[in-house]
Amino acid sequence: MRLQGKTAIITGGGGGIGRATALLFAKEGANIVVADVNEELGEETVHLIREQNGSAFFVKTDVTDSIQVKKMIDAAISEFSALDILFNNAGIGNPEVKSTDLAESEWDRIVDINLKGVFLGIKHGVPELIKAGGGVIINTSSLLGLKGQKYVSAYNASKGGVVLLTQNAALEYGRHNIRVNAVAPGVIDTSIIDDWKNNERKWPIISSANALGRIGSPEEVATAVLFLASEEASFITGTTLSVDGGGLIF
Template identity: 40%
Template sequence: MTSQFHGKVALVTGAASGIGRASALAFAREGARVVVADIQVAGGEETAQMITSMGGEALFIKADISKAAEVEELIRQTVTHYGRLDFAHNNAAVEGIIAPTADYPEDDWDRTITTNLKGTWLCMKYEIRQMLQQGGGAIVNTASVVGLVGAPGLPAYCAAKGGVVQLTKAAAIEYAKAGIRINAVCPGSIYTPMLERLLAQPGVEASALATLPIGRIGTPEEVAGAVVWLCSAAASYVIGHLMVVDGGLVAQ
């Protein structure tokens, strides 16, 4: 445990597993009090317990980021409990099904866009309002490399993450002078429950590895390190940046 974020409060959505859990733990190691948010109660409570077990302070709040009332309540409870909100990692997302664009089911399209894009916007909406009252803060959204380059079979996910990329840029410009720094991480292939579901498809893992110059799939901790850095004082002049964490994929 260090004291870089001593006295600060961090909110992480989708923190029941994967990148969100790694991010929540990373914020705690830097001394922040952490609000763990997810729709998965067991996993979210486990993440919070992991933080308290290592000497940190955490609060789990169940929230569906696709619903405005639940997001507003999430921020209200965060501020009621801890008094402020300094950092937010908007990470919660769903991958949707794998299907080509012309065959993609409308209901799954709506669910993916609503959760990944609208949900990120809703989180930012209420986080920014709180940070404006405080005089500043830092937000990191989880976009994706497929928000920068295409991926066959994931049209809704690509569209949503591309939207997160542009949403991040727009909001970063709007609130830079208000002391709110907004950036995004763009993970590539990272071992998470979401990726594991995709890798279960025949031939997908071998295909993914073949595209990675580094020759391996990344870890959630490697993305969490980027998130924490973007929130730190070391990144004080970094605004509207898309930090790619992908083992070299988009450099090709």
């Protein structure tokens, strides 16, 4: 098992990519802290992990709230005695409108969850990783953090920010034996893409806009996150790994 005895926090652990990663990490022997703002979905992930004889518990967490993020980290330490892996994955999509029509409150909400949420994870998680002698952080960016697209300004900006925040943290904490990387998923089959799926005109285009001509599954992202979290990636830090079926090159 590749994560035997490790403790991993997964934010957005009730959702598609977070849940798939939580289940995979648990299978690989990790103790899992499922953090999500949605209690029902988070508890469901915990239930699924326990069904496969894994070890997990849920901490209701809004990643935009510094106090709650600190509590999430503390809960991992008090339950499992250490923190080894932090997957800052919680995120939301963007209503498709021009910047001129995007409400400031929407901008704030998207950037707060997608970018500040990652910052708060790093801010409160790194001191514990340092205490543990090192560890791994993985952040969820997006294909749209690497490539501009019309009508999703806040999402573009927040996910682009995650790429550079990842590089920044890799530089700041590399000497403490902490590796920091990001994944940049393309179109993945989770609830975040429901609006696109319901758009009969656009969906055939969106769903095949990559080299492989299909969308990805949450499990296909989870395996990439597992690689970055594992010892196999011991000399990889500061990178953003595209998991997009060739969406970036398309």
